[in-house]
Amino acid sequence: MPVQPIRLFGDPVLRTPAAPVETFDKELRKLVQDLTDTMRDAPGSGLAAPQIGVSLRVFTWWVDDELGHLCNPVLDLSDEIQDGEEGCLSIPDLAFDTKRAMRVVAKGFNEHGEPVVVEGSELLARAIQHETDHLDGILFVDRLDAETRKAAMKAIREAEWFGEQPPEVRVSPHTVSARWL
Ligand code: ZN
Numbered sequence: 001m002p003v004q005p006i007r008l009f010g011d012p013v014l015r016t017p018a019a020p021v022e023t024f025d026k027e028l029r030k031l032v033q034d035l036t037d038t039m040r041d042a043p044g045s046g047l048a049a050p051q052i053g054v055s056l057r058v059f060t061w062w063v064d065d066e067l068g069h070l071c072n073p074v075l076d077l078s079d080e081i082q083d084g085e086e087g088c089l090s091i092p093d094l095a096f097d098t099k100r101a102m103r104v105v106a107k108g109f110n111e112h113g114e115p116v117v118v119e120g121s122e123l124l125a126r127a128i129q130h131e132t133d134h135l136d137g138i139l140f141v142d143r144l145d146a147e148t149r150k151a152a153m154k155a156i157r158e159a160e161w162f163g164e165q166p167p168e169v170r171v172s173p174h175t176v177s178a179r180w181l
Helices: 024-040 123-136 147-158
Strands: 046-048 058-063 066-076 081-088 091-100 104-107 115-121
Touching: 024 046, 024 058, 024 066, 046 066, 046 115, 058 123, 066 091, 066 123, 081 147, 091 147, 104 123, 115 123
Parallel strands: none
Antiparallel strands: 046 058, 058 066, 066 104, 081 091, 104 115
16 A cells, blocks of 8 residues: 655645545545555554545554544543653654643544554554544644744744645655654
8 A cells, every 4th residue: 555645734725624435435445445555554553544545534643553543532631730842744754842631532433443452552542532632623732831832833834844845755754663653
């Protein structure tokens, strides 16, 4: 299955709330496969459909060697908070400390339309929250405190990829790291 170009900050699809999955068909399973392949190629710990230009409520994750996907997620978050570095494949090379719930229970559907419940903590919980935000048109920089967000926006504006089309052939600039989502 083909690896898809990853949409970058500034692409309107990343600010568009995604539509619920209504048809769990072959096309959806191809989308899940494309997301999985693109995420593993990047490499990243998670990828949401809008990041490859598809405005549907689907994301994948790759955390602790476990691959997963979820459609139409609804999250239940713990009161306990984690704080740590977070990055985004759509905002290359930049990472900032981001507060997230420590644990999450995510209800949704698998690619066959069967109801599933995913429970995660730490990085998996962070990935699920980050990817669900993507489905609502929210980026992790929106979650930063005002001062850090200002620094993040400055770094984005100064990044060499900002305002550029993605290169025809992606040579991954990323070192293998768990934090790219
Ligand atoms: Zn992201």
